[in-house]
Amino acid sequence: MVDSTAPTPALCTVRANDTLLWGMTNAERIRRIGVSQGLATDDAGDTGPVILANLAYAFDPVWIAHLKTRPGTVVTRTGVPVLAHVRNADERARMTAAMLGEAPLVSGLTVIAAEAEEGILNEALRKRERPFAELLTPAAVPAIERASYVGAYKGVTDLLTKYLWPEWALAITRVCARAGITPNQVTALGSVLCIVATVAFWYGWFWTGLATGLFFMVLDTVDGKLARCTITSSKLGNAWDHGVDLVHPPFWWWAWAAGCAPYGRPLEDGVFWAVIGTMLFGYVAQRLIEGAFIVRFGMHIHVWERFDSWFRLITARRNPNMVILFAGLLVMRPDWGIIGVAVWTAISLVVHMVRLVQAMLRKAKGETLVSWLA
Template sequence: MRIWIDAAPAQASARVFGLSLVERIERLTRRIPSAQVTVDRGPGAAGRRLKAFAAGGPEPILAVDGAGVFDSRLLPFLAARDGSVAVTGGEGPRRAAAMRIGSAAALAAVPDDAAGLGEIADAAVTGGAARRLEPTEFPTFVMGLRRDLPYHLERLPDAAARRAYERFLFWSNYKGSTDFLTRWVFPLAVWPLTRLATAIRLHPNWITLAGVVLALAAVPLFMAGWVWTSIVMCWVMAVLDSVDGKVARVTMTESAIGNFLDHGLDIVHPPLWYLGWAWWLSDGALEHPAFIAAIWLCGFYVADRLVLAVPKALWGRGLHAMDRIDSLVRTVISRRNVNLLIFTLGLALGAPVAAFYVVTVWAGATLAWHAGRTAWLAATRPRVVAAT
């Protein structure tokens, strides 16, 4: 598909999370198969420039306002539609637009003297040469974030609007259901670290790699008795685990290797931590009750992972995105951050063994809840595969 970015407006050079608005759009277009991108910086009316570009070939065109900010899902979705489709968002100076031009009639409807894509889109829709994208057409559920998010697009006319948009983008990339530490405590560090990483253009994979090193190095340190050093490393890793995903999503730098490292680490490191904690607590005696508890804890962990795969297979979304109660329960269930907090408090109070037993019991209770909840939903709710 041929893609035309109108970069003539002065706002197109404004920056959001370290990237100019045109750079952001160019990164989004990489998600469109066979994209051929042209950045048009003028001069002249947008209508004439768009028609001149269209004369270069008969293929459909995706025309994008270079001064706008777009939901990362919107342009690929728009490009995949049939015919001619326009989408607009924002009001007054914040109005932005994009349009798929799929017919000669839609191109002919472009006014020569149109100043911007908003005017072009309105003329095509009013003249019947294009239709407007309806919000109800757009699949809002995001599997990776376990939440529904309507698409957004707008212009950012000033620095205040850009700062507000960065905040919006940051919070919209939080998962809809997560533990209370990730949602309410970690952002105090994640926000400035995300700002810093994007300002210096640090690739999120480097942040993920730092988390991998910290998570794995903490295990032998704990076993060797460097308890508080290891605990600090665990907490830093937990924070970085929020930072890398935010940086990747707000800068559109997600990658297969990044996802593999991030999700692979999330699966592997918790049981390693638990076994490392048990080794220190038991002085390496495998028959010690703490080590036996660790075996149970790891078993609960694996079983819980398997149970949580069932809702994704049956309903196309994770259990914690099914109903409000599931999202609320997710804030306190047995997961790495909650377990780390319980164990840290136990260390601070001089009762690490008791804390470890609490973590084990809480993991068992979490498994029982998830299994019971999944069974109840399977018996009462028909299978529905949601769009992602």
């Protein structure tokens, strides 16, 4: 049971494990998880509340967030305690013995089986999920890293990020983690590539721009994944990454429209400004609708109903728009591509407006809106 008034526990480890995960020991990974969630990671003494972590296992950080406000709860894997929020010295001693295999599981605690099909509710995202908790051995590292990588993105996303480059980004994330490359360094390289792609589009070098932009888009996935997998997220990195993501798409569309002239397919002045106006207005308005939905209903519009999650795959964000531009360039009509982006932006805006109004009407009738993923 959730107890928001319970004192904040410390986070301490039991056992030892030299197996490296994402280029670090499990003890270091757990220390970073604790720091990121505001928990003390030194020994709290024999009497304070403590979350004990069994170093024989690797687990999703969401388990710590779940246990913080649930004293007297233990997470098990095939009956072995992986994590436990103990309340006193007696529980701590007995749970430590259980994690060391010297005693049976402590009675009187709420047990959550990590392998259970029902999983847990992620309160922050209002969705149900099954975070991983696996025995950490050298042979299991590839599978655990994959589970950690997949679990690092908790929301819904576009079709390219979901289907095209997960394996590319996973390989690059592994290389970066083992080489000690930081997420901010990846973001810095991506920012340079983003600018290069913008310049290429402006001069009508569309294939060069697409290739550069593709690499940037993959790195745009990598920096966030790397930060979450290595538990190295920072306020600077988060602001930098999201700032670039938020600002650059309109510049790409403007540069592409301008680049149609040197390419040999110029847009007429009226068409040019209609395209630019539609894309700029649609982009800003759609973002505002998404923000308003979060403020009003406490969840993202794209996790409301199944349709909304499906539509997120193709809505007029950067990656789906790049597919439209690529299709236009394949038939040597980049002008058709940018016009297609403008049309799709307008359609996507209408869809979002309709969904917002529908949600408001349902709430006005007394209905409680719940994510279909919950």
